Amino acid sequence: MLNPVDDIQVPSLKGKVSPEEWEQRVNLAATYRLVHHYGWDDMIFTHISARVPGPEHHFLINPYGLMFDEISASNLVKIDLEGKKLQETPFPVNPAGFTIHSAVHANRDDAHCVIHLHSTDGVAVSAQADGLLPLDQHAMLICEDLAYHDYEGVALDLDERERLVHDIGTKNLMLLRNHGTLTVGKTCADAFLRMYYLERACSMQVRALAGGAKIYMTNQGVAEKTAGQGGSAFEGTIGNLAWPGLLRMLDRKDSSYRH
Secondary structure, three states, rough: OOOOHHOOOOOOOOOOOOHHHHHHHHHHHHHHHHHHOOOOOOOOOEEEEEEEEOOOEEEEEEEOOOOHHHOOOOOEEEOOOOOOOOOOOOEEEEEHHHHHHHHHHHHHOOOOOOEOOHHHHHHHOOOOOOOOOOOHHHHHHHHHHEEEEOOOOOOOOOOOOHHHHHHOOOOOOEEEEEOEEEEEEEHHHHHHHHHHHHHHHHHHHHHHHHOOOOOOOOOOHHHHHHHHHHHHHHHHHHHHHHHHHHHHHHHHHHHHOOO
């Protein structure tokens, strides 16, 4: 018997959903492909979601069982805050993904895109007692906007949502202790650029600490100054600048995410 995820070809939804939803589907599918491009994926086991434009709190998430480089605009799954699928699809939804993403989407109207990863360096820093250190410019630009959430096991318990929402508060980046990284944004571009800076900062920290040399810290006040300089840049500025180029890069590699 054919497993539903053995056949990833689905009819195109272009023209069958609103233009706003289709644009969000394309951007979310692109985000999955970018995570794969940068090597941050964990086979099928992490998730990225985006809210469907409109008054309902419906959101799109990955079809569980597909690799990130197989995800396209049409095979993304639309669900509500109760986890109910709102379209005919052969694909299931990751229960842990639903727990984490439904928590943020239900409580943060500004979090239209939520990215959660298990990257090697991100998990490594999440397990370090001091968390992300202001060792480099990437880290300093985001450190004041970074929250932490303690590990409670695989995110299958819905009651964890309240604590996760409390811990992230109004911040836009989070280290899930012993688990991974998470960012949110008003757009897929903003959430992705925050994740790019967080992942780069984690990689630089892992390399700096692994080098064995004494770590040089900047002068007092520099980290706070840098955070202030970069705080507003992630609200559309650098996302709008970088996103079109990122999409052109994906189109040169494989434009099937647009299907």
